[in-house]
Amino acid sequence: MSDSSLGAAGLAALEERLAHDLLTLNWRARAWLPERRQDGQAVIDVLIIGAGQAGLAASMALAQQGIAAVLLDRAPADHEGPWATTARMETLRSPKELTGPALGLPSLTFRAWFEAQWGRAAWDALDKIPRLQWMDYLRWYRRVTAADVRSEHTVTAVRPRGDGLVEVDAQAPSGRATWLARRVVLATGRDGLGGPQIPPFMQGVAHARAGGLWAHSSDVLDYATLAGKRVGVIGMGSSAMDSAGTALESGAASVDLIARRAALPTVNKSKGSGVPGLTQGHYDLPDAWKWRIRHYINAQQVPPPHGSTLRVSRHAQAYFHFGCAVQAVAQAGQQLQVTTARGRFTFDFLILATGFVIDWAHKPEFAPFAPHVRTWGERYQPLAGEQDRELHDSPDLGPVFEFQEKTPGACPGLERIHCFNYPAALSHGTVSGDIPAISDGARRLASGIAGLLYREDVEHHFAALQAYAEPELLGDEWTPADTAQRTQPLP
Template identity: 80%
Template sequence: MTAIAPSLAALEDRVQHDLLTLNWRAKPWLSQRLLEGQPVIDVLIVGAGQAGLAASMALAQQGVQAVLLDRAPRDYEGPWATTARMETLRSPKELTGPALGVPSLTFRAWFEAQWGAAAWAALDKIPRLQWMDYLRWYRRVTEADVRNEHHVTAVRPRADGLVDVDVRAPAGSATWHARRVVLATGRDGLGGPQIPPFMQDVRRALWAHSSDVLDYSALAGRRVGVIGMGSSAMDSAGTALECGAASVDLIARRAAMPTVNKSKGSGVPGLTQGHHELPDEWKWRIRHYINTTQVPPPRGSTQRVSRHANAFFHFGCGVEGVHEVDGALHVATTRGTFVFDFLILATGFVIDWAQKPEFAAFASCVRIWGERFTPPPGDEDRELHDSPDLGPVFEFRECAPGACPGLDRIHCLCYPAALSHGTVSGDIPAISDGARRLASGIAGLLYREDVQQHFATLQAYAEPELLGDEWTPADTARRVLPTTT
């Protein structure tokens, strides 16, 4: 383990003092529950990436202890050091991410403690792997209770106020019990990669999704095709080119590259705080507009690709079919047929419960927006239609009363919450807002559930504020007017 730089050690002292003066780790106020001799976890968070860590820290401020389960080995939670391939983050460096309003917990404080203010001023965007190093530090200094290599294999709501969570870990398999479960499972939190129908019969060895773990060095000297022209397409294409691909052709159905990131135009505090209370029509209208105008890839990511003479951008090429011919892939499009040795699908993600078998016990009972709202003709949107209709604390709702008792004890703090709550459930800009909303809401729900017990505690409270020796009773008769008869 490497030694901590003196300035970073000083920052860590500052963090602990800040948390002390803010009384951050509030005194625990929930009674420990047992079920068949096994402790019941107050809040179990599935996922220890930036959303899970922020949620854990926000709950600690409320005096609620959380346990985080993550399937990845320690220090490899989330996509940053595994499947993400951008050189830098796409967000401005000034955004405070999961710091929850604590200055000493920001990336900037962590960066300046090691490299100084001048280096910060010279920094353009945050390098991806440096962000991962920051999250590793954040986990350590916030003392998050993360259990790595713990694979959640089933989540089963119960009718008695608990949720059973089946977990496979190095020590063996077991069923955990929790009062609340938070799904902090990322961009593909309720589904997985979107695979177009034209790939159905294509041999798997000849293609990958941009989110797959892939050894890009194996693409050296090969003709590579990339379906898509968004951020992940640029990241995949740039990585393939830097690893020596003979050529990379990016294929897009769209007629031209979008140049304006409309989602940036919605990033104001009012929308962050007020989206959940908007009428359904406005929620749908805003999210659908962002979806249909499409988000362009970052300028730097695009230049990373275009600096290579063997990179080719093709627009207006709707894919009509993909077939293997003599070990190569023939990709038929509306503008002709391309020939590739390997194909990368940068086709995004889809809400698809079938790709999350661990949620099978409740998936069919979740109410979705398609059951809540019918958009005007022409504004149909499959992603929005399939998004869960969440309550004010990110909780799932039943599609019909009684369909799945206990379903509302599962909270969705991942990307599909965007239509119900706005983009506060995963992206860097407003992740602290989402974590605080979740934590304060869960604290209130737990108190309400235990109100009888808390009232009994109130009645039994007997710590004296006064001991009886702080005053001397006066001779009142000597201090009042004489009584007349």
């Protein structure tokens, strides 16, 4: 690729190639679902909550099936997902070669987008994908796939009904509206069925939003306010390193990272599990194997990336503490006293890098159906030593990522809500959020929904089959022969 073809011109050429690829693949199959209205209101076939990479991939996979989706996202346009807001890593952990949400289309990959603008040599020199560049790619992905995203639409309630529809209330700049959909997909990310995990020792200590001195690593926080301060970080995973590195680069006087573990894990077992066989076969594994694999990865813990760790350790005022289980946190004036198994720390600000928890209380918009969702804790009893709260609380999903009822008949329509976010991992494997297998998950979701919608409308489609009358032949393509001239009389 010559320099003259790079930049905007190169991107325009790539978009032309992508458009031709979609045309030759007949990607956007013709619409085949009957239009539906309820009390004068249009019914959406598939409504996706969340327009980050999972929602966009699901929308594009549905388009291949001839199904148009509408995506609702609470963020302003082009700020969907965590990449440009709460994420603080310098680069993605995933190898640059992974195709992510491209759904098998070479011209839709990050690599194609990158090389079109900066060339092959720049690609060869690239180590890991910068976080904000990945966000730029997703913005481009949204535009070229013509995803129907409604920005600044905050979902306030999701109500399944017994008549084949789901009601979704949303607050938008134009006001409140209720959408009706045949299927709803929750593409709500890492904390899709919960929120930040706040340890019990923080009870009674005011959050920064309320004038306190602590925040969770997933909170929106102006790290410039930490300049000159003694900062504590509880945890030593990826988000801990990203938060610590950002604080140090913002001028923190010191950063102490506190871990209860005796040593930092060094092997990413999750990466070791990422083979196509597991991606395609996890859902059909026996329960014991599903649990065993996911629990092993959880128990081993995923180490922070090499680069993220060096980002912190290169600072002389960064301190790594192991075997320091936190016992209590108390505020003393404008300081926090953090008591651990190995002594007491004094901080001006504390960051909890303690991950996320499945907790429906964090998602009041799901309250109409949350009590009825069947979990793995109600499906499976693990072996001694394999207890795992995250897995226990994970939803027990059907083959199309659909929720299932705890008590049959107690919540009609629940199965019309599909959980395409991180908590689906125990049921389906990591195909609904992480970059490596997001296309596999999106295709599974889209093809499954297409089959469900066809089955529901089979009478309509049979009637359409019966009424189909487009002739293949006009009747003048042949001349009837004089059979008597070509045969002998029967005896």
